[in-house]
Amino acid sequence: MIEVRGLRKRFGAVEALAGIDLHVPAGTLFGLLGPDGAGKTTTLRCLAGVLAPDGGQVRVAGQDPVSPGARRRLGYVTQPPGLYGDLTVQENIVFFGRVYGLEPGVLRERIREVLDFTGLGPFAGRLADHLSGGMRQKLALACALVHEPDVLLLDEPTTGVDPLARRDFWTLLDRLRARGVAAVVSTPYQDEARRCDRLAFLWRGRLLAEGAPEEVRQLAPPGVLRLTGAPLAALRQVAAGCPSVRVAYADARGVTALGDDPERMRIEIEEGLGRAGLSAAVAPATAVLEDALIALTVAGEGA
Known part of the structure; x- marks a missing residue:
């Protein structure tokens, strides 16, 4: 679902990405690891079509990420999540559903499904500003899922939330993987990284390691x-x-x-x-x- 070859991006004199290669099949949880400034967010923005690469090739579901076809198949959870605090949970989901061009009948059904999937149904009328950190992340996920994307990009979605909310969020990601969604998630947490099918470790814009968590672990010195x-x-x-x-x-x-x-x-x-x-x-x-x-x-x- 995602193919990245030789991805490069510069910001002035800073080379943020220095030739990254990634391959993410359907039904895969793919983790991006690395310290601040490693290139994780830049990689996700290039995958989402928010940033134009300076070199290399990015394909989402076989298409350029800026194409309408790719955008319809892509969901993106930013850090911090792009929610509207003065709208309710349901109003936020409605807004994003309309942005994706869902017909009213389809949108009503999708709202019901994502509220049930994320457990936010009882809070549909609550303002986003009045949600806990974990619930805000669930709402961001619901907004990204309302149009049923095949590819999901998540930028440190559990940063700053409590351990129980982190666990619940990753349970939702496991369920999406079972549905065949390809998810790329950046995380600073080692326990979350171990839950991924594959990992890419970035450092100063370079890909230092890629593989299953156990394969990466075995790169430690003897x-x-x-x-x-x-x-x-x-x-x-x-x-x-x-x-x-x-x-x-x-x-x-x-x-x-x-x-x-x-x-x-x-x-x-x-x-x-x-x-x-x-x-x-x-x-x-x-x-x-x-x-x-x-x-x-x-x-x-x-x-």
């Missing part, structure tokens, strides 16, 4: 050590100073050190801890998706 102890900043400094460690970072699990030779890493880290007068448990660990993404970023910086 050496993964977790240090547990305190203080974390001092432990990370010791690990990062070891020659065999590519990168060390701290999170809720402790300090993670990544490299190619786990035994050499362990020896160097334990010796460094001794010299610094620090005590910590150093143990091998199974790589998670975040380890692979951090390692890819470090490699990208050196490229």
Whole structure:
């Protein structure tokens, strides 16, 4: 449903996209990952036809995304969602349905269907400005679905919403996938990324990795050590100073050190801890998706 080849986009001297290739079949949840400035939103805007590429080719359902045929098959949820706060839930859906040219009889039926699908039926008369963050995202999804698109683009749709609302939103995406919709969703959350069928990791406009979540996870270095102890900043400094460690970072699990030779890493880290007068448990660990993404970023910086 989506084919992207050599996509390039510049904003003045900044190359926002440097030759991106993507392939998204029908019935696929495709995740875009990357830090701020990686090119996720620019990619989605090019797919939606909002931005004109400076190079490469984009096809949505076999058509140029700016063509009327492609627009009728495309739904787009922006960040923040483009809703009208002084309109009710139903009035927002009516507005977008009319924009897509739905006939009154068809629109009435579609409103009923999307309200039922998103669970917003009991709130149809509530102003959009009076909705919670999670409900606003559901309303944005309902507006994007009112014309029954085959392709759905979502720009960080769950940013800023509570964990329960995030879970409910992704349940809706799973149901859309089962219907054969091709969805491209950008997300900063690792747990959401793992729910996608395929991932693309962008960094400074370049595609560093693409594949199923497990395939991307396996791109982590063979050496993964977790240090547990305190203080974390001092432990990370010791690990990062070891020659065999590519990168060390701290999170809720402790300090993670990544490299190619786990035994050499362990020896160097334990010796460094001794010299610094620090005590910590150093143990091998199974790589998670975040380890692979951090390692890819470090490699990208050196490229």
